Amino acid sequence: MAFADTTPDDSALIKQGEYIARTGDCMACHTVGNNKPYSGGLGIKSPFGIIYSTNISPDPKFGIGDYTEKEFADAVRKGVRKDGSYLYPAMPYPSYAKMTDQDIHALYVYFMHGVQPVAEQAKQTDLSFPFNQRWGIMFWDKLFTDDGAFKPTASRSDEINRGAYLVQAAGHCGSCHTPRAISMQEKAYDDSSDQYLAGTELNGWNVPSLRAGGDGSKGIDGWSVQDIVDYLQTGRNVHAAVGGEMTAVIQHSTSHMTDADVKAIAEYLKTLPQQYAAGDSKSFSxxxxxxxxxxxxxxxxxxxxxxxxxxxxxxxxxxxxxxxxxxxxxxxxxxxxxxxxxxxxxxxxxxxxxxxxxxxxxxxxxxxxxxxxxxxxxxxxxxxxxxxxxxxxxxxxxxxxxxxxxxxxxxxxxxxKPGDLDGVEHxxxxxxx
Missing domain, CATH: 1.10.760.10 (Cytochrome c-like domain)
Known part of the structure; x- marks a missing residue:
């Protein structure tokens, strides 16, 4: 892969990269509360302990300011840092691997020239043995990831292919909505399997299926395209209101996407048939x-x-x-x-x-x-x-x-809680x- 030279004043490319960062939901994981954007430090619960997101601002010491574009691409799509160590797959690089070269290039230009450097060390991940041995992730990657970029499906419209790309690649929706195997890999990374986006559980919270195709009334397959669009743009519709970790996804990512892209996502999800267990009714009584x-x-x-x-x-x-x-x-x-x-x-x-x-x-x-x-x-x-x-x-x-x-x-x-109740037995x- 060849990387083009970048220029700091390429405002159109910076703006494009900022939008791609929105589609990839980079802000939600790499910014804590009102801290400086992309300064890292968000604690992500995993079965192996707390994994903290890194500083991805262009600061050369504490962030990624000294990354070449190839090193940046390897971190995003392969989970390999500049120093050769491996990122934990809490970073959704198995999905980002599907991103196009053009999107990665624009993303790099944005982070290098459109983000303010933050000279602060983010809290460091410190897992117990053996999970602190990052070299072991190399074997996990060989078994469970694929470097292949997203490939449009010829039988689908351009709109649905665009939605599929946003969901499978930058949006990495499967990271939360696809069940995982005992080795913690997603059971599917695209819709070639009916396990993809079939719903699961995360930190005790139900993560619903996103397979919206069908005529049921108990889940998202009872939602219209407009219902899905409303939910992604506002966090609410006639069926539900957002809660839990999806709140940050809507606040920092999907609510900032173009109407066309959000509709493309909705149209794509409506092509995925919902799966029901034997004897399970689709209908609500x-x-x-x-x-x-x-x-x-x-x-x-x-x-x-x-x-x-x-x-x-x-x-x-x-x-x-x-x-x-x-x-x-x-x-x-x-x-x-x-x-x-x-x-x-x-x-x-x-x-x-x-x-x-x-x-x-x-x-x-x-x-x-x-x-x-x-x-x-x-x-x-x-x-x-x-x-x-x-x-x-x-x-x-x-x-x-x-x-x-x-x-x-x-x-x-x-x-x-009213302030006058403080200290009062209640x-x-x-x-x-």
Whole structure:
């Protein structure tokens, strides 16, 4: 591969590279909070310990300022640093390997001439033995990665091929949404396998399938192209509101993409048929949803969880469980409520959730945190009801489950707890059941 010379004043190429950095979601992983852009230090949980992102600003000492374009390309697409050591595959180089030479070139020009250098050392990854032996990743790479660039499919339209490229390559959607094998490689890196984007679990949170083809009503295959576009551009649609790690993806990446590119992604996802297990119904039961709605409306013979729901949640999500389209997400039939692992749901109840501010949805809607006012048993009762009401079909949550999840959560970034309650005995982790 030949690399062209770069000039610092090539503003068009810098702008192109900035856009490609958005499609690759570089900001979300390499910037912590309000720290300087691309200064690194974000802790990424893995089964082997915390992996910290690196400083990728053009500072020559602490960043990548002394990388040649070939060295930069090798780091992005092969996971090999300038010094020859191997990056952990928390860096999605198996997906970036599909990126075109043109995109890598523009990305390099942007990072070298469009990003401010940050002369700060990012926190260093320090895994225990044997995972601190980076040379071992060389063998993992040989077994589980492919250097081949993305190849368009002749039978697909240019739009769908563009969407496939964004999803499979720069967007690296499979890194989170494709199940992994015991050796931690993604089970598929493209749609030649029905495992690709089939959904999985990440740090206890359900990661839903992105296979949107089909006529179901329980998952994303019930979403229209416009529903997917709305979600990627604003973090909300009539079916769901973003939570967890996908929030940063929308805030820093997909909400900044062109309308054409977001639509291309949606059109591509609609070509991937959803897979259902034998005996699993595609359809959500409207009769079951209505039964719960009627019981909550009558407010008789309520369970403990239903009482907590009416007191704390019904004003926004309503007794129907449908929420308010594009404002408060539904709870009936959603992936969050129907996940086998309750961690995501319980985490949001405890710490609340804030939608990202995006160009097309600048208002930052927020769900308050309830961890300060509900004890573990109350949260367990509430989660159990949400996971079984309106036709949802998941198992009960115990107070012990909630206590464990609460202990692992950082404090909420923003709390709804009134200041005059500080120091006053109230429903807190100390009074948890």
């Amino acid at each position: 409207e009769d079951a949803r209505k039964k719960t709605e009627d019981q909550l409306t009558q407010a008789t013979n309520l369970t403990a969880g239903q009482r907590v729901y009416l007191d704390n949640c019904a004003a926004c999500h309503f007794v129907s469980g449908k929420g308010a389209p594009n404002v408060f997400p539904p709870l009936a039939g959603t992936a969050l409520a129907n996940s086998a692992n309750p961690t995501g749901l319980v985490s949001i109840i405890l710490n609340g959730s804030r939608l990202p501010t995006t160009p097309k949805a600048p208002t930052q809607l927020a769900m308050p945190d309830f961890g300060w006012r509900l004890n573990d048993q109350q949260v367990a009762d509430l989660a159990t009801f949400i996971r079984s009401g309106w036709g949802n079909s998941q198992t009960a949550v115990s107070a012990a489950d909630v206590k464990k999840i609460r202990a692992q959560l950082p404090p909420p970034a923003v709390t709804s 429903y807190s982790s100390q009074k948890s059941q």
